[in-house]
Amino acid sequence: MPKQKAPRPPPIHYLLAFEASARHASFKSAAKELNVTPSAISQQIKSLEQHLGLTLFTRKARAIQLTAPGESFNRIAAQTIAHYQRGFSAFAQQYYSPIVKISMFSYVANEVVIPNLHTLRQALPNLDLLIETSMRVENLVNTDLDCAIRFGAPNWTDCQIELITPVKYNLLASKQYLADNPFDHLHNLGRQSLIHLRTDTNDWQQLVTDHNITPTNELFFNSYSAAIKAAEQGLGIAIGIFPSTDKTVRDGNLVAILPEHLPLDEAYYFVSRINDAKQINYDLLLEWLKNLFRTL
Template sequence: MSRRHYDLPPFTTLSAFEAAARHMSFKNAAQELSVTPGAVSHQIKALEEELGQALFLRQHRGVQLTEDGKVLFETLGATFKQISQQLSRIRNRGGEEAVTVGSTTAVAALWLSPTVINFWREHPAINVHQITQDRPFDRVRDFDFFIAYGLSGDSTLSQTPIYRDELVPVASPVLAAQLDGIELDALARQRLIHLEAASPSWTRWSEWFERLGYTGDIARGARVTSYSVALQIARKGAGIALGWRRLVAPMLQSGKLVAIEPHTLPAPHRFYLCGQPDETLSDGAQKLKAWILSDAETHSL
């Protein structure tokens, strides 16, 4: 009979492996665990010896997970997240619940934050922590869920479609009036505001034109790394932004921006709510998820 009730390796070896696999670096894992890289390497080697299988491929420029390592990492990541959530529930029992949701800064400012405010008015005991960043979310287990454009490549996540937007050029009222009914080739020569998004799935002007059948040259225009900045430039009449009609609806309704018709395109991808499986979410997180999906359905195009 095993000396360990669940026949598990020592937790220190599992913890060291999970951190190293998440960072894909023994050095970064050591910094997180406040130990030396040698200690992390020792713990992982002990785990591999107990299992009788290699979990990492040691290479000159770093490490890679073996197939067994990938499976173990996915299992540990989900399990550690569930343990963390349960411990949080115990710590906060009788106190305030907290839910963490991530999004880009533009999604937060234009849609998510107003939705969260309305949710909080109905559920004041549930605190919602919003994390905004304009690069892909790689530490996904730090969130209950996050909003992404296009499917995530992480098969361990629950990915619920929210809505599909519509892409249309937007500009200041004066400029939009001047360009109303413009042909695609003429539009391509205007001062376009190009968003250099960190996410490869984000639709760019080149893809928009190509999907509408135009394959000629496109004006270089201005380049920005923030969608909020792109909209600000467009509002000031200094260029044309690629507008997400649903996302910028408040600015269209207020007249700060105007769509340049008639060229529109259904977004190639949907927005998704990506996160942990429903059964691992807290009651507060499940309520917020249902609220976000309901709000999206209510305000659909």
């Protein structure tokens, strides 16, 4: 005798009534949980059984009990509902949570943003900022990040881009380094120890090209924080970005070598994923960041 052909999957809305009934072993308790009448639950279970062509519950005077097919189907129903709830929780976190997850360089986080978080809490008490530090340019589309502070030229795609602040640069070194290694002109950079803040890009390329310099001593690091720390320790000259490095110079940890800061084509930008539900938080955070960098 040929086996009966399997039906199409039943309508999803039957799963809630079935799973609640199985969990409570009661149509009445399931109805109370789902805020419907017991007869409505009973009717949905009956329709589900008719659709499947199987008896899922044995009905007793004071309780119901899953049959063997009911036990099997309950595993499917419970897994489906749990998967939906987990997925919706992630969806709600992304689109409705007051938490804004932002990525930025560790130096910007440690020296600029975190020391001033108390002013953010005062200005925006309902916004929870979750900070992630990275030197990488994170693709917002493929991560759980909401936004990022990026340094560079705005050639990023699939995101909204807003200027936080233009920047300038200067050459920085410790007082002790300059005492041991006098610097009188850019042309003598070739005799200096040049500190690179990253390994994938030559930060000094424009300067050494413009002044026909051949560096003889270079140190490479993988973050701006490490490069600035190396300069503070007297290991050489680093390129400092302003206004984010203003405090380091004011505190006397480093000395600006050139008589004035020079403009850069790059800038600090606020980039965010397109998210209508969080847009107001993005706008408020951007305004706070603009004011923060303006007062450094």
